[in-house]
Amino acid sequence: MRxxxxxxxxxxxxxxxxxxxxxAVRNINLDVRKGEILGLVGESGCGKSMTAxxxxxxxxxxxxxxxxxxxxxxxxxxxxxKEKELEQIRGSHIAMIFQDPMTTLNPxxxxxxxxxxxxxxxxxxxxxxxxxxxxxxxESVGVTPAEDRFENYPFQLSGGQLQRVSIxxxxxxxxxxxxxxxxxxxxxxxxxxxxLDLLRKLQKESGASILIITxxxxxxxxICDRVAVMYxxxxxxxxxxxxxxxxxxxxxxxxLIGSIPKAGLNGQKLTTxxxxxPQLNRPITGCPYAARCRYADEMCFTKAPDLQTLENGxxxxxxxxxxxxEEAV
Amino acid sequence: xxxxxxxxxxxFLITMLIVSVLIFVMVRxxxxxxxxxxxxxxxxxxxxxxQLKTKFGLDKPVVAxxxxxxxxxxxxxxxxxxxxxxxxxxxxTARLPVTLGLVFFASIIAMVVAIPLGVVxxxxxxxxxxxxSSVICLVLAGTPPFLMSLIFILFLARFFPSYPFTGSFETxxxxxxxxxxxxxALSFTMIALSFRMMRSNMIEQMQAQYTMTGKAxxxxxxxxxxxxxxxxxxIPVLSVASIQFGSLIxxxxxxxTVFSLSGLGTLLIDSIKxxxxxxxxxxxxxxxxxxxxxxxxxxxxxxxxxxRIRLK
Numbered sequence: 001m002r003x004x005x006x007x008x009x010x011x012x013x014x015x016x017x018x019x020x021x022x023x024a025v026r027n028i029n030l031d032v033r034k035g036e037i038l039g040l041v042g043e044s045g046c047g048k049s050m051t052a053x054x055x056x057x058x059x060x061x062x063x064x065x066x067x068x069x070x071x072x073x074x075x076x077x078x079x080x081x082k083e084k085e086l087e088q089i090r091g092s093h094i095a096m097i098f099q100d101p102m103t104t105l106n107p108x109x110x111x112x113x114x115x116x117x118x119x120x121x122x123x124x125x126x127x128x129x130x131x132x133x134x135x136x137x138x139e140s141v142g143v144t145p146a147e148d149r150f151e152n153y154p155f156q157l158s159g160g161q162l163q164r165v166s167i168x169x170x171x172x173x174x175x176x177x178x179x180x181x182x183x184x185x186x187x188x189x190x191x192x193x194x195x196l197d198l199l200r201k202l203q204k205e206s207g208a209s210i211l212i213i214t215x216x217x218x219x220x221x222x223i224c225d226r227v228a229v230m231y232x233x234x235x236x237x238x239x240x241x242x243x244x245x246x247x248x249x250x251x252x253x254x255x256l257i258g259s260i261p262k263a264g265l266n267g268q269k270l271t272t273x274x275x276x277x278p279q280l281n282r283p284i285t286g287c288p289y290a291a292r293c294r295y296a297d298e299m300c301f302t303k304a305p306d307l308q309t310l311e312n313g314x315x316x317x318x319x320x321x322x323x324x325x326e327e328a329v
Numbered sequence: 330x331x332x333x334x335x336x337x338x339x340x341f342l343i344t345m346l347i348v349s350v351l352i353f354v355m356v357r358x359x360x361x362x363x364x365x366x367x368x369x370x371x372x373x374x375x376x377x378x379x380q381l382k383t384k385f386g387l388d389k390p391v392v393a394x395x396x397x398x399x400x401x402x403x404x405x406x407x408x409x410x411x412x413x414x415x416x417x418x419x420x421x422t423a424r425l426p427v428t429l430g431l432v433f434f435a436s437i438i439a440m441v442v443a444i445p446l447g448v449v450x451x452x453x454x455x456x457x458x459x460x461x462s463s464v465i466c467l468v469l470a471g472t473p474p475f476l477m478s479l480i481f482i483l484f485l486a487r488f489f490p491s492y493p494f495t496g497s498f499e500t501x502x503x504x505x506x507x508x509x510x511x512x513x514a515l516s517f518t519m520i521a522l523s524f525r526m527m528r529s530n531m532i533e534q535m536q537a538q539y540t541m542t543g544k545a546x547x548x549x550x551x552x553x554x555x556x557x558x559x560x561x562x563x564i565p566v567l568s569v570a571s572i573q574f575g576s577l578i579x580x581x582x583x584x585x586t587v588f589s590l591s592g593l594g595t596l597l598i599d600s601i602k603x604x605x606x607x608x609x610x611x612x613x614x615x616x617x618x619x620x621x622x623x624x625x626x627x628x629x630x631x632x633x634x635x636x637r638i639r640l641k
Contacts (some may be wrong), residue, residue, distance in 0.1 A: 107539070
């Protein structure tokens with residue numbers, strides 16, 4: 001097995017509310033291996049974005065409580081690092097791009113200047129060397145003419161171009177891991193495909209790992225090597241993305257894949273999953289998906305599900321070991 | 330940018346024109362007879378009155394009076410004071426440094442104090458510093474300038490008895506020292522409001538997405554605050570400060586009375602009482618122009634800070 005760049009062990013993340021901490025991420029175990037593209041999939045509010053931001057500890061620390069460990073490749077726990085140490089990892093070893101490219105950059109600062117900051121605060125390169133690198137980066141992501149774009153302000157570029165700029169900026173220091181939080185959600189469909197292609201191309205060239213957060217199984221099918229499916233703050237299924245796509249085991253994954261709109265079904269209603277995820281401010285007994293699960297029986301409502309592991313490393317969190325999702329595809 | 334500047338300058342000129350008409354009309358709506366001020370209670374004959382009317386141009390039609398005033402004003406001829414029987418320009422030059430000084434020093438003090446404090450308070454939100462400074466500012470914002478001036482005088486008299494509260498000034502250091510206390514007293518309201526605004530804008534900017542990008546890039550929090558958030562947060566503070574500048578002008582009238590300085594404010598009130606047309610009109614025009622010029626400068630500053638205004 002390949003080495004891990006990040007190993008999340010028993011992560012719980014709580015956000016302060018008027019009635020104590022609400023745990024939106026509950027006991028997550030997840031490894032990001034070197035050189036892979038890992039997809040973290042789930043519906044809105046399942047905690048996937050929160051998990052991703054926890055890796056860089058981006059949450060407001062005054063209002064957030066972390067439990068568990070996030071082991072970086074050097075063996076250190078990110079959750080225990082000093083702020084200074086963390087600043088050195090952020091951007092240069094683990095970088096992150098966000099959902100809405102229109103708001104990701106500072107509106108009052110030139111694009112070039114914002115890119116240069118990567119070099120300014122992490123390397124000892126001279127201004128000229130850094131600028132030359134930035135221009136090269138802009139060209140490599142197809143934001144041209146690079147010289148002009150370097151001097152532009154964010155409002156002068158389109159959303160797709162800005163997302164490319166973000167990618168170029170975040171890859172400036174050859175990070176070992178790029179976290180992409182819904183990188184295509186705010187873009188139109190043609191632009192989505194282009195951005196995914198770009199990410200895959202750059203990943204091949206650099207050999208970096210990518211953790212891509214998405215609610216879209218299409219994105220997973222397109223670029224991910226492995227996928228982890230999240231539900232109600234837990235990871236319910238992990239495995240090779242094609243394996244999960246064609247042989248989902250967890251009922252939630254089965255339903256999720258079943259609800260992907262298919263071409264050629266004009267006039268038919270879209271398949272949806274009835275019900276809503278459980279309230280996270282109350283304790284959950286049994287399986288969090290039980291109330292929406294069509295396979296659930298009495299035991300599912302009382303006993304927390306066990307983690308099942310198949311030979312190919314495919315794992316899923318369900319008490320029913322014999323389910324196969326063939327019929328969903 | 331050129332278009333933006335031209336547009337703003339044009340707006341300024343049009344506003345000045347409208348304001349000049351308003352001032353002219355308002356001054357003339359007063360019930361007091363300007364001739365009474367000219368004569369000053371002495372016995373007169375209708376012939377002398379007619380003579381005086383001609384001398385001060387009061388026999389001409391109102392429209393002609395307006396044009397002769399505004400025409401002179403634009404050429405730097407501010408006309409004659411009825412009451413003092415002297416050119417207005419002479420009256421103003423002695424008093425202008427007082428009012429201008431008060432208003433400018435007060436706003437500079439306010440900005441220099443309020444803006445960095447606002448940033449620090451926002452960066453340490455809910456800390457003792459933040460809570461204490463917020464409470465102090467709330468008190469300052471609610472205290473009228475004249476009351477603040479009185480308290481300030483009592484305070485100074487107790488702890489710095491050698492401070493020059495009265496008397497005239499000849500040299501620049503004397504002038505600056507004499508202006509210091511009233512300027513500080515005048516600046517309190519502006520400090521309070523600018524501080525509150527800077528603080529809340531900074532807090533808002535610190536929650537913006539680009540701030541998280543900066544954090545994810547590994548920038549130190551200080552760099553994110555001062556290099557990124559600061560510029561975004563200060564724009565609205567500047568525009569509100571330029572409006573507050575107007576209330577500083579009003580406040581200066583009271584402060585100069587309390588500190589027994591002879592500035593434009595006291596002269597304006599005297600001239601209104603006496604219906605001293607030229608003096609009233611000129612002072613009001615100057616104050617309005619001052620206010621509008623500051624707004625214009627702030628608008629241009631705005632464009633310098635925000636590329637979205639400059640380049641669109």
